[in-house]
Amino acid sequence: MPEAGTPPIGRLAIVGLGLIGSSIARGARRYGLAREIVAIDRDAGVQARVRELGLADRVTGDAAAGVAGADCVVLCVPVGAIGAVAAEIGAHLSPGAVVSDVGSVKAAVVAAVAPHLPAGVAFVPGHPVAGTEYSGPDAGFSTLFSGRWCILTPPEGTDAAAIERVRGLWQGLGAIVETMTPEHHDLVLAITSHVPHLIAYNIVGTAADLETVTESEVIKFSAGGFRDFTRIAASDPTMWRDIFLANKEAVLEMLGRFNEDLSVLARAIRWGDGEALHDLFTRTRAIRRGIVAMGQETAEADFGRARPDGETAAKG
Amino acid sequence: MPEAGTPPIGRLAIVGLGLIGSSIARGARRYGLAREIVAIDRDAGVQARVRELGLADRVTGDAAAGVAGADCVVLCVPVGAIGAVAAEIGAHLSPGAVVSDVGSVKAAVVAAVAPHLPAGVAFVPGHPVAGTEYSGPDAGFSTLFSGRWCILTPPEGTDAAAIERVRGLWQGLGAIVETMTPEHHDLVLAITSHVPHLIAYNIVGTAADLETVTESEVIKFSAGGFRDFTRIAASDPTMWRDIFLANKEAVLEMLGRFNEDLSVLARAIRWGDGEALHDLFTRTRAIRRGIVAMGQETAEADFGRARPDGETAAKG
Structure with a gap:
C-alpha cells in the first residue's frame, strides 16, 4: 500500500x-x-x-x-x-x-x-x-x-x-x-490459462450436443465435476476469441502436448492399466497443494460451496 | 426431513x-x-x-x-x-x-x-x-x-x-x-463427471511435465484458470482409477466426442476462424446459467474466492 x-x-x-x-x-x-x-x-x-x-x-x-x-x-x-x-x-x-x-x-x-x-x-x-x-x-x-x-x-x-x-x-x-519476456509469458499462460479455457469451452460444447444425454440431465448432475468447467466456459466470448487468435502458436503447441498425454490416458483405460492411472492421479495432488500453499487458491473443500455447517471440516 | x-x-x-x-x-x-x-x-x-x-x-x-x-x-x-x-x-x-x-x-x-x-x-x-x-x-x-x-x-x-x-x-x-437404468446413468456421468475428471487430471499432468515452463510458474500463475482443474485433479486416486476402469466404454465414447470437437476448435484457431470460436463461447454461457438457476452451483463470481469486499458485486 x-x-x-x-x-x-x-x-x-x-x-x-x-x-x-x-x-x-x-x-x-x-x-x-x-x-x-x-x-x-x-x-x-x-x-x-x-x-x-x-x-x-x-x-x-x-x-x-x-x-x-x-x-x-x-x-x-x-x-x-x-x-x-x-x-x-x-x-x-x-x-x-x-x-x-x-x-x-x-x-x-x-x-x-x-x-x-x-x-x-x-x-x-x-x-x-x-x-x-x-x-x-x-x-x-x-x-x-x-x-x-x-x-x-x-x-x-x-x-x-x-x-x-x-x-x-x-x-x-x-x-x-x-x-x-513476452514470448515466455505467452507460453506460461497458454498452459495455465488459455488451454484450460479451451478445453472447458470444448467439453461444455460437447455435452450440449449429445443426443443420448439431455441438456437437462447435464445441468442436474453437473455437481460431479462438470460445473467447475462451466464457470470458466462462461467467460467473456470476445476476450477469449481474441486470446486464442493472438496466441495461436503457443496454444496449439500446448494443446498438442495435452492431446498426446490424453491419448496415453485413454489407452491406459482401454487396456485396464490401473497402475498408470493411479500414478498420475497421485502426482497431480502435489500441484494442488503447491497452489494452496502459495495462497493462490482456497483450501476450503469444494471451494467452500458445500458448507460444512459448523461440523469438523477437513483441509486436506 | x-x-x-x-x-x-x-x-x-x-x-x-x-x-x-x-x-x-x-x-x-x-x-x-x-x-x-x-x-x-x-x-x-x-x-x-x-x-x-x-x-x-x-x-x-x-x-x-x-x-x-x-x-x-x-x-x-x-x-x-x-x-x-x-x-x-x-x-x-x-x-x-x-x-x-x-x-x-x-x-x-x-x-x-x-x-x-x-x-x-x-x-x-x-x-x-x-x-x-x-x-x-x-x-x-x-x-x-x-x-x-x-x-x-x-x-x-x-x-x-x-x-x-x-x-x-x-x-x-x-x-x-x-x-x-444403470446403463443410462453411466453415460450421463461419463460426460458430467468422469471425462471432466479425466481431462483435469490430464492437463495437470501435462503442465507438470513441461520443460519450457517451470512447476513454480504453473503454480504462481494458476489463477488464470488452471487452479480450478487442480481441485478436481486432487480427488481420491483409488476411487477414480476404479471409476475409469469400471466405466471404460462410456468414458471412451464421450472422450472420443470431446476429441472430435477439440480438433474442430484447434483447426478454427489455426485458421483464424474467430466467428466459430465466438459462437461456441457464447453458447456455453447458457449451460452455466441453467446450472446456477437449478441451484446446483453458486452464482458468486469466482466461486466467491475473490470477495468483493462490500462493493457492488455483479451476479451476471
Missing part, C-alpha cells in the same frame, strides 16, 4: 471499463494511487454506468482527448482491439507518459501497440493474472488483484522509471509483480 | 467410512434416520477415527458381523472393491434387508454385487452426485447431500418397498432422488 500524501500518478487514463478496467479504477481510487482518473470507453452504456457508479473523475468516449495529459494510460480492451486503440491515441499521448495494458497475450500486443507510440512514450505491457467469469463495469471490485500476480513484459531498453511507475501501480493495487 | 419419532431405519450398516460413508453416518444421526448406526471399515486407523468422532453406535472391521441384523446396508467403498465386499457379507445379510451403494459407476457395480446377494435381500444401487476433493472420515459432513441429486438404478422387478426405503434414506439426507 502506498503512503498517504501525493498520489504516485497524476492523471491515470483507463481505456475500457470492463471487469479489469473498472477494478483498476476502483482500486486506484480506494488506495489513492492517482490524483485524477479518466475513464474512456466507446460504449455509451458503459460510460453512463461508470458515471453512475462514480468510478472516475471524468468519463469520455473520445480516447484521443481522454489520454491527453495523462501520466499513465492503461489499455483494458480485448486483445484484438488494442492495436486500433493504440493507433487512435498515439499522436495524443503526452511526452513522458507511460502506456500499459492488461492483455492476456503479450507478444501480439507488443507487435500491435508499439508501432503507434511516439518517441518519449514508454510501453510497459502488463498482465494481471486475476479475473472472474463476469464482465462489464459492474463486475469489478477494488481487491480483485490483491495477492495475485501481475506479469510485466517490458521490451529490452525500456526506461527504468517507466517500468517502476507501472510496477508501483500494480503493487499499489495489491498485486505481486514479476517480469519476463 | 423425516418427522420426529421412530427412525425409518432400524439398524443402518455403512461399509467404508470415507467422505461419503462418514457423511451418511453424520446425516443419519443428525436427521434421526436410523435407530442404530454400525460403521464397518477394514482400516484400523479409520475405525479409531470414527470412534473418536463418535460417528456410529458400533465400529468394527468385521463386515460379516457388522451387517448382521441390519435393515439397510450401504456400501461406500471404491467401485473396484465392491464385489469383494459383497462376497464377504452376502451370507450374513438378514432376510428382508436392503443393500445399496454409492458408487459413481452403476452397470459394473450391479454386475459385481448382485450375484453375491441371497434371495430375500434387495439391491437398490445408488449414486449421490456430491462430493469434495477431500477424502477420509474427517472430510465428511452431514449436509453434503443437501439439495444434490441422488440417482437410484434398481434392476427391473426390484421390490418397491426396498426402493422406497433407500429413497427415504436419501431424501432424509436432503437429496433429490431420480431413478434411471
Whole structure:
C-alpha cells in the first residue's frame, strides 16, 4: 500500500471499463494511487454506468482527448482491439507518459501497440493474472488483484522509471509483480490459462450436443465435476476469441502436448492399466497443494460451496 | 426431513467410512434416520477415527458381523472393491434387508454385487452426485447431500418397498432422488463427471511435465484458470482409477466426442476462424446459467474466492 500524501500518478487514463478496467479504477481510487482518473470507453452504456457508479473523475468516449495529459494510460480492451486503440491515441499521448495494458497475450500486443507510440512514450505491457467469469463495469471490485500476480513484459531498453511507475501501480493495487519476456509469458499462460479455457469451452460444447444425454440431465448432475468447467466456459466470448487468435502458436503447441498425454490416458483405460492411472492421479495432488500453499487458491473443500455447517471440516 | 419419532431405519450398516460413508453416518444421526448406526471399515486407523468422532453406535472391521441384523446396508467403498465386499457379507445379510451403494459407476457395480446377494435381500444401487476433493472420515459432513441429486438404478422387478426405503434414506439426507437404468446413468456421468475428471487430471499432468515452463510458474500463475482443474485433479486416486476402469466404454465414447470437437476448435484457431470460436463461447454461457438457476452451483463470481469486499458485486 502506498503512503498517504501525493498520489504516485497524476492523471491515470483507463481505456475500457470492463471487469479489469473498472477494478483498476476502483482500486486506484480506494488506495489513492492517482490524483485524477479518466475513464474512456466507446460504449455509451458503459460510460453512463461508470458515471453512475462514480468510478472516475471524468468519463469520455473520445480516447484521443481522454489520454491527453495523462501520466499513465492503461489499455483494458480485448486483445484484438488494442492495436486500433493504440493507433487512435498515439499522436495524443503526452511526452513522458507511460502506456500499459492488461492483455492476456503479450507478444501480439507488443507487435500491435508499439508501432503507434511516439518517441518519449514508454510501453510497459502488463498482465494481471486475476479475473472472474463476469464482465462489464459492474463486475469489478477494488481487491480483485490483491495477492495475485501481475506479469510485466517490458521490451529490452525500456526506461527504468517507466517500468517502476507501472510496477508501483500494480503493487499499489495489491498485486505481486514479476517480469519476463513476452514470448515466455505467452507460453506460461497458454498452459495455465488459455488451454484450460479451451478445453472447458470444448467439453461444455460437447455435452450440449449429445443426443443420448439431455441438456437437462447435464445441468442436474453437473455437481460431479462438470460445473467447475462451466464457470470458466462462461467467460467473456470476445476476450477469449481474441486470446486464442493472438496466441495461436503457443496454444496449439500446448494443446498438442495435452492431446498426446490424453491419448496415453485413454489407452491406459482401454487396456485396464490401473497402475498408470493411479500414478498420475497421485502426482497431480502435489500441484494442488503447491497452489494452496502459495495462497493462490482456497483450501476450503469444494471451494467452500458445500458448507460444512459448523461440523469438523477437513483441509486436506 | 423425516418427522420426529421412530427412525425409518432400524439398524443402518455403512461399509467404508470415507467422505461419503462418514457423511451418511453424520446425516443419519443428525436427521434421526436410523435407530442404530454400525460403521464397518477394514482400516484400523479409520475405525479409531470414527470412534473418536463418535460417528456410529458400533465400529468394527468385521463386515460379516457388522451387517448382521441390519435393515439397510450401504456400501461406500471404491467401485473396484465392491464385489469383494459383497462376497464377504452376502451370507450374513438378514432376510428382508436392503443393500445399496454409492458408487459413481452403476452397470459394473450391479454386475459385481448382485450375484453375491441371497434371495430375500434387495439391491437398490445408488449414486449421490456430491462430493469434495477431500477424502477420509474427517472430510465428511452431514449436509453434503443437501439439495444434490441422488440417482437410484434398481434392476427391473426390484421390490418397491426396498426402493422406497433407500429413497427415504436419501431424501432424509436432503437429496433429490431420480431413478434411471444403470446403463443410462453411466453415460450421463461419463460426460458430467468422469471425462471432466479425466481431462483435469490430464492437463495437470501435462503442465507438470513441461520443460519450457517451470512447476513454480504453473503454480504462481494458476489463477488464470488452471487452479480450478487442480481441485478436481486432487480427488481420491483409488476411487477414480476404479471409476475409469469400471466405466471404460462410456468414458471412451464421450472422450472420443470431446476429441472430435477439440480438433474442430484447434483447426478454427489455426485458421483464424474467430466467428466459430465466438459462437461456441457464447453458447456455453447458457449451460452455466441453467446450472446456477437449478441451484446446483453458486452464482458468486469466482466461486466467491475473490470477495468483493462490500462493493457492488455483479451476479451476471
